[in-house]
Amino acid sequence: MSSTLMIRRILLAITGASAMPYAQALAEVLGAHPRVELHGIISPGGRLVLQHEGPPQEAITRHFAAVHEAHDLAAPPSSGSWMHHGMIICPCSMATLGALASGAGRNLVHRAADVTLKERRPLILVPRETPLAEIHLRNLLRLGRMGAVIMPPCPGFYHHPRTIEDLTRTFAGRVLDQLGLPHDLAPRWGEPELAPQEASC
């Protein structure tokens, strides 16, 4: 990591759930952020879902300073001695959620998240499934109680989004807020752009 005190190392893990536009927005925003060194992991499930819904993997990985292989349990994020300032799992599949809730460290995403929790560093989960079964709800509660921040990809509409990018970048801004990273990705409540719109009919 750069010796510059202000640089924050962030780890973005992408697992196999259907919300890749959010992962892409986070990779773009964090990769371009002047105070971030962005590292990435993509699980095999994540790679499969990317093949189905896009974007091409390269559109995401080019924003990473380093890509760590999900099968490599000796990669740097597997150790608490590898410093970072926060881990995001976006999207977080229900399979990964279950592995985290039970402490089963079968791949580098699971192990890195486990380490992040034990080191009391920020862990942000962006779970994607609907509807949710009881086991999903139990796992979310369990991880929330362990200190993970649970952020389902549910953007607000009071900023009058017009494109998918409006939605995904606004959501990415909320994630950056959790990490204490400055941004101007979306207007904030109370700012002039958010004046109520008149009904068009």
Ligand SMILES: Cc1cc2nc3c(=O)[nH]c(=O)nc-3n(C[C@H](O)[C@H](O)[C@H](O)COP(=O)(O)O)c2cc1C
């Ligand atoms: C196209 C596609 C979409 C999927 N969407 C979801 C989803 O939205 N949520 C989910 O929990 N699993 C979803 N899955 C299933 C997971 O990818 C699967 O459970 C996988 O084992 C997850 O592994 P991982 O968590 O290690 O990436 C999807 C699978 C495919 C092929």
